[in-house]
């Protein structure tokens with residue numbers, strides 16, 4: 340067995356009570372199926388005897404009696420064939436029920452394990468693995484592994500059982516005829532192996548052509564407004580056409596290989612039959628075998644064909660499953676870089692570095708978020724996205740006292756988002772430390788740390804759910820009043836009341852589309868409802884007008900003193916009232932101070948203020 344598949348041994352063992360009896364059923368069904376040819380031999384061999392009796396004793400009472408006996412025997416033998424086949428069928432049914440069910444359980448467990456691990460993995464993993472790639476591993480790779488624990492094992496068990504038992508019976512009857520009958524079989528196994536390899540390669544290609552076709556169509560439909568506005572229907576039509584033609588080519592390619600396999604199979608069965616009849620015929624003439632034996636052998640050859648072919652099929656299936664399993668293992672073996680390893684405790688509370696910190700959910704609205712006060716400090720923080728890449732943050736140090744506010748500004752790409760993502764530990768600094776209440780964030784249990792932070796990312800993500808559930812996302816048991824309160828603080832309440840079903844209005848694909856500003860405010864409400872001691876807005880006010888921005892900031896200011904607020908923005912208006920402003924330039928702290936201090940300093944911030952004033956004045960003209 341290829342090594343990556345060894346990891347499944349524990350799963351197979353856990354499901355032994357399904358797999359074991361399932362494989363036993365495979366064996367039993369083969370035994371029953373194998374009795375059928377000998378019954379048919381009996382029946383065929385009875386025919387010449389019957390003909391002879393007819394010849395000698397036709398018309399006599401004894402002849403009629405014998406004839407009646409023969410007929411009854413034949414009917415009985417026929418009934419026996421039907422009964423044996425039915426019993427073999429029942430065992431095949433049981434085998435499938437047991438083994439396929441086990442394989443579905445193992446698939447379910449593996450997919451859950453993978454998803455649980457994906458949730459544990461840190462943001463840096465997702466920087467390196469494209470979503471489509473991870474999706475393929477979680478879907479079609481898991482399915483290929485399932486085929487190993489299900490169909491492959493099943494086919495293998497049936498094949499071994501059928502081949503061993505059929506060969507044993509055949510050899511007992513006639514070793515010579517057996518040798519001739521199985522002569523084409525190795526060619527069949529090898530052909531099946533190569534054909535199924537070709538089939539698998541083509542199936543993969545067809546699958547990837549299909550996923551690129553569906554993602555193209557999905558993109559075209561989600562971007563339909565842009566396509567129409569730029570009159571690009573024709574060009575997009577051609578692109579879809581291209582992807583569609585590619586898919587068709589791949590599908591036909593697969594169908595051709597598939598179609599070629601059947602004739603190969605039939606030819607090889609034909610060759611075996613001819614050999615059986617030819618060699619067997621001579622043995623019958625020599626008196627070593629009966630005619631019934633030839634019929635019996637022909638059935639054995641047919642019985643053996645599929646198991647022998649399935650050997651090749653199974654080998655290629657196992658190869659595929661092994662490749663898939665190693666792709667899955669790559670993810671499972673990637674350790675999360677952000678862990679609780681350094682934290683003193685794992686639970687919702689723990690002692691860290693002498694400072695007691697506890698979960699800051701405060702869903703009840705205590706406002707202080709437990710024992711986390713919210714002092715935030717960056718201590719010589721450097722961050723690189725790749726080990727040999729340039730530092731996106733370079734030796735950043737500054738302090739934010741608990742309950743104060745800080746505005747972070749800087750050109751695009753200056754590192755602002757990266758800086759704030761380090762606070763909830765979406766990733767850890769390459770060098771230096773982020774401190775919360777004077778404690779290295781890595782020493783605080785993740786649950787506690789993240790429970791104390793309300794983070795509104797730059798790209799708002801709303802789930803296809805109701806507005807209310809999107810707001811209550813981080814506090815699933817929040818009451819209606821809490822949801823309303825948070826929405827009001829985020830200046831979203833008036834909008835929601837205008838929606839057809841208020842907070843029960845669905846958003847996203849199957850609901851209404853929120854405006855950019857409404858989405859941002861829903862995300863802000865989602866952060867506020869947690870009543871966290873630390874609030875982080877990463878350019879979270881960019882899609883709202885300055886009046887709404889002022890209202891939200893006003894609401895927040897009413898709570899300054901209780902909450903540490905970090906506001907990343909391109910707009911002076913969003914940061915000018917902050918207790919301090921940090922200007923980032925190319926990953927470094929270029930300036931730091933209050934609005935008045937920085938304006939007086941006459942540096943980059945003063946220049947930004949001047950430009951925005953000029954823009955505002957121009958707008959007014």
Ligand SMILES: Nc1ncnc2c1ncn2[C@@H]1O[C@H](COP(=O)(O)OP(=O)(O)OP(=O)(O)O)[C@@H](O)[C@H]1O
Pocket residue numbers: 466724725731749750751752753754755756757758797878
């Ligand atoms: N996953 C990543 N891999 C490599 N580089 C990245 C990655 N994400 C961001 N960067 C780079 O890091 C730098 C800082 O990005 P960041 O998003 O922190 O800037 P920003 O100041 O928030 O910009 P903006 O104001 O446009 O949002 C940019 O040059 C960006 O291209």
